Amino acid sequence: VAESTATDPGSFRGLFPALTEHVHLASCSLGARSVALDESLGRMLSAMSRAPGSAAWVEFEQEIDRARARFAALIGARSEQVAVMPNASVSAFQVISTIALGTRDTIVSSVGEFPSIAQVWLAQRSRGARVLRAGGRGYDALVDHRTALVSVPLVTYDAGALQPVARVARTAHAHGCPVFVDAYQAVGVLPVDVRELDCDYLVAGTHKYLLGLPGVAFLYVRDPAAGGLEPTLTGWFGRVDPFAFDACVLDFPESARRFQTGTAAVPSIYAASAGLDLVERLDLDDVRRHVQALVETAGRLLSEQGEVVHLPEGAAGQGAHFGFTDPAPDTVGRWLAERGIAVSPRGGLVRLSFHYYNDVDDVQRLCTALRAYRARRPTTPGRAG
Ligand SMILES: Cc1ncc(COP(=O)(O)O)c(C=O)c1O
Numbered sequence: 413v414a415e416s417t418a419t420d421p422g423s424f425r426g427l428f429p430a431l432t433e434h435v436h437l438a439s440c441s442l443g444a445r446s447v448a449l450d451e452s453l454g455r456m457l458s459a460m461s462r463a464p465g466s467a468a469w470v471e472f473e474q475e476i477d478r479a480r481a482r483f484a485a486l487i488g489a490r491s492e493q494v495a496v497m498p499n500a501s502v503s504a505f506q507v508i509s510t511i512a513l514g515t516r517d518t519i520v521s522s523v524g525e526f527p528s529i530a531q532v533w534l535a536q537r538s539r540g541a542r543v544l545r546a547g548g549r550g551y552d553a554l555v556d557h558r559t560a561l562v563s564v565p566l567v568t569y570d571a572g573a574l575q576p577v578a579r580v581a582r583t584a585h586a587h588g589c590p591v592f593v594d595a596y597q598a599v600g601v602l603p604v605d606v607r608e609l610d611c612d613y614l615v616a617g618t619h620k621y622l623l624g625l626p627g628v629a630f631l632y633v634r635d636p637a638a639g640g641l642e643p644t645l646t647g648w649f650g651r652v653d654p655f656a657f658d659a660c661v662l663d664f665p666e667s668a669r670r671f672q673t674g675t676a677a678v679p680s681i682y683a684a685s686a687g688l689d690l691v692e693r694l695d696l697d698d699v700r701r702h703v704q705a706l707v708e709t710a711g712r713l714l715s716e717q718g719e720v721v722h723l724p725e726g727a728a729g730q731g732a733h734f735g736f737t738d739p740a741p742d743t744v745g746r747w748l749a750e751r752g753i754a755v756s757p758r759g760g761l762v763r764l765s766f767h768y769y770n771d772v773d774d775v776q777r778l779c780t781a782l783r784a785y786r787a788r789r790p791t792t793p794g795r796a797g
Contacts, residue, residue: 419694421702425769427690434752435774440572440597440733440765441756443623443687452686456679472678479681482688483630487595487614488605492667495631496676500596502645503615503631504532506671507592508561510639513541516560516589523547524568524575529594533563551580559589566604567597567731570758571722572707572765574598574729581610596620596629600687601703601732601767603696606632618680621732621767623687627680636668647673694768703732703766710734710764710775717783722761735761744785751781 425431428444436444459471481491497503508519519533523545533543544554546564555562562584564575581591590612598604600621606614614632618624642664648654649672652663664670707730711723720737723730733756738744741757748755755778756763764778 421768428769435777436754437764438754438756439621439767448686452682456682476681479684488607489632495668495671497629497631500615500629501528504529506643507613509644510641511560512640513539518542518558519561520544520554520559521563526569551583555583555587563592566593566595572731572733574731577609600691602700618684625680625683627677628684633668637666643671699768706766713779733763733765735763738762747785
């Protein structure tokens with residue numbers, strides 16, 4: 413992986429060649445392509461040429477363990493507490509499969525939950541679960557002696573609102589139940605520390621702010637062997653010794669590897685290494701200040717030109733993205749993409765997201781393009797269809 417010593421936004425941006433021409437405001441959907449990403453995938457291909465067959469697998473396995481260790485360090489965890497998973501939904505399923513749903517039969521989620529995670533919780537109704545969604549009343553009103561799991565996103569996928577996870581965790585723990593945090597929209601662009609959040613589980617995929625590719629999610633488990641039940645989805649990489657090849661044995665390691673299933677997506681692991689390498693060199697407090705300033709500037713400028721921006725007062729409660737309303741977000745997205753500006757439409761919102769590689773010039777190019785779009789199409793901003 414290329415040595416990157418870029419610690420200021422300008423030189424960090426230089427590690428992403430496409431950004432000389434394009435404005436990338438879509439990291440909440442897919443991070444920008446870096447030189448390091450290409451190099452890391454090249455390293456995987458070289459391993460296949462140099463050591464064809466099972467020798468390449470030895471290198472792949474080492475790469476998986478290195479990526480696991482790096483992710484663990486990034487979130488203040490130990491390697492043994494991190495499982496390498498295919499995505500966040502499977503991670504959520506694995507977690508809930510280890511939790512008995514008896515007298516504690518309730519999963520408390522939130523209205524801001526990413527649908528795929530929320531749907532895994534809903535699917536537990538076939539096991540007798542009751543699923544509640546915390547909205548305006550918050551978690552305090554819903555968590556009680558019947559709660560089996562509390563689930564909260566660190567940053568909501570639509571509005572980009574930062575959630576008070578540590579406070580939710582205090583409420584959950586006071587009632588003796590564990591907390592699952594979906595940190596997909598936070599890890600890589602905000603400081604995330606599982607000890608400060610005091611969560612029991614945390615999941616994050618690698619293709620957004622972690623600057624890798626789809627195909628891998630990391631699952632942190634505070635106390636892997638403490639759950640009452642064993643995971644019900646499993647496979648050889650969930651065994652004590654995956655290479656024992658004993659089809660009559662179903663053992664589970666003490667570590668978070670017990671949540672793993674089959675073969676990992678190796679190209680995505682190499683991509684994750686490249687992204688982790690880029691991110692771990694950054695001071696994430698600096699990154700957070702940088703993206704918050706851009707969120708504030710973009711929100712103010714877009715409001716001034718008449719867009720209906722969804723942003724709380726001040727950016728303190730905001731992650732690295734926000735949205736503005738449009739009747740046809742996909743049409744706006746396509747129109748901007750044709751002009752070299754990547755944004756991320758979702759629902760009734762056009763989402764704009766920021767990483768350390770973005771700058772004020774990106775915001776200005778977006779504002780200019782959007783003015784041109786509004787001048788062309790006489791729609792009323794804010795009137796969602
Ligand atoms: C908050 C959040 N969670 C999860 C996901 C993805 O879930 P999965 O890995 O199951 O596809 C996304 C977006 O892709 C997301 O924004």
